[in-house]
Amino acid sequence: MSLDDRKLEVLRAIVEDYVETQEPVGSKALVDRHKLGVSPATVRNDMAVLEEEGYIRQPHTSAGRVPTDAGYRLFVDRLTKIKPLSPAERRAIERFMVGAVDLDDVVHRTVRLLAQLTRQVAVVQYPSLSRSAVRHLELVPISTTRLMLVMITDTGRVEQRLVEMPGPVADGEVWELRLRVNEKLAGQKLADTPSLVQKLVEECAIERRAAMTCLASVLLETLVERSEERLALAGMPNLTRGGVLDFQGTLRPVLEALEEEVILLKLIGDLEPRTTRVLIGDENQIDNLRSASVVSSGYGPGATIVGGLGVVGPTRMDYPGTIATVRAVARYVGDLLAQN
């Protein structure tokens, strides 16, 4: 009998009230604010059970109840109807994103949009190189022994890297290198390139072998090993909403986590298509984010995923709203990318 419908309803009420008021919620207040149709005493009994099961807890004897991470989890999994975005929000998305001119532009607008709509810290990963395909590789002579390698991907990213050549290279030679490299790599998924780059060197005419080797090593290093993932961040000031009460006293750990790109990438990495993932408090692998929740989603044209985006906020957050917003924005950005 552990959890009948009313108990779930009580849990929902507790979560909703606590999210709103930021204060432990008691039995009396509950029946006042929600039409539960029972007396405070009954609610108390239910709360006792919920507490036993680990979904809520009291900060101290004779205070109201507060949801635990498990409580939020249950709330999200079983008690949340995804609320559709308000027209105002839809319009905000349109207004914000229209006229984006660039991949950079899209990413920046997206992250600011997310931050503004959810009133949380927003993170947007640039389309992942490893999931992109090469559209074009360009070699630009910078000096006699230096080339600038510019890679353009099908997702619109442009990456550049300086290549220090073993000796002077003539213009014709650059031309030749560019031709070969594009021949081999254009249109290929970046994930597949390592072996191709290898072949490139092997098949290369002996007199250009040295130059090509050099180029190849930079290619490998840039595109694969140092898998140059980038991301954009916005909404930091939102961390200070609701005092320092969220994040148990100090936001230092959260700031630290947000500063570590690697950590953030893990957070919004490896997502499944068309789903929105919610990590609540302790579920987070990263220690510094034990007091925070992360709502993230993959985005990309169609059903594929080229990157992740999401928000980071206190465990005490408006999950239904946040989830809906993150999902909507992810979808919108995906469609935007599909148009190109």
Next chain:
Amino acid sequence: MSLDDRKLEVLRAIVEDYVETQEPVGSKALVDRHKLGVSPATVRNDMAVLEEEGYIRQPHTSAGRVPTDAGYRLFVDRLTKIKPLSPAERRAIERFMVGAVDLDDVVHRTVRLLAQLTRQVAVVQYPSLSRSAVRHLELVPISTTRLMLVMITDTGRVEQRLVEMPGPVADGEVWELRLRVNEKLAGQKLADTPSLVQKLVEECAIERRAAMTCLASVLLETLVERSEERLALAGMPNLTRGGVLDFQGTLRPVLEALEEEVILLKLIGDLEPRTTRVLIGDENQIDNLRSASVVSSGYGPGATIVGGLGVVGPTRMDYPGTIATVRAVARYVGDLLAQN
């Protein structure tokens, strides 16, 4: 007689102690910690004068004294011997920066280095486009009607922008456009380009006029109007050192200011060569930073400036150390750029 040597010495002692302990400093503590050679009573008289002059104040009657913004200013202007960097710091700079491979890489390393050495929030502006010269412009066909314009500057920045052409462009045409554009603009300061771009269109053969006009407008827009300045940020967690006592209670305004790129650019913009600027508290034009200080410096190869860098911290900061570090790092980065 307003400020004899001993009074200045007292001010210095107050600043140093307060910076270190974060607590109002009293006359007794002063004579204990510094060899002033006079009694607490004498120091009290001096402090009364300093307070009258507006250099220090008491948080409340019968508390110790705390420096005012004016006090810090006097301290910085007249009482600060630039302390040379410790060998450890010099080594840290070397170790951190060696092996930088890219402009991006240099900027990122620099900003992290600054944050770590000063234990403050660090800001580094990418070499300003308006102060750079065009090294090369590349046009890469993306589709029949779309080109990717890639600009490489002499400071190593690479900017790209999508150009939507009025109609299909053949490869040969692209080739021609690229040639003309480079002919005209390569080697020119970006600040000088607007008129040149104008000429470019005028001198253009009639059959390419439409395409060139389109390209020109993107060039102008990207390079000049939307003067695409970028910057990197690091060390956010440092804001939480010393509790929320610094920044008078809330770091929200500071976070807000740091999120506004425009604001930050103003902060570290228009610097004079080879100087380090210090803005203390109220001296700051930006309201949100009234409770913070900014130490900034221009950097660039030789005596020229191509960008700014600096740190943002509480007014209660170690000015001599911070100034020395900022200066050293700026110089180092300048030298690094000069090598390329």
Next chain:
DNA sequence: ACTGGCACTCTATTAGCAGGAGTGCCAACA
């Protein structure tokens, strides 16, 4: 011009007390 002494002011800390919110439990009830 400096110093020691002293009274004064203000803060920070502590303890005690009353009020209130909220609970847990129990006995009664449908």
Next chain:
DNA sequence: TGTTGGCACTCCTGCTAATAGAGTGCCAGT
């Protein structure tokens, strides 16, 4: 069996009063 009202209990909160301590300002003396 599930629900309810009643009641004692716990613990937080806010208030007041009392105390100790730090630091000052001023004055008279050297």
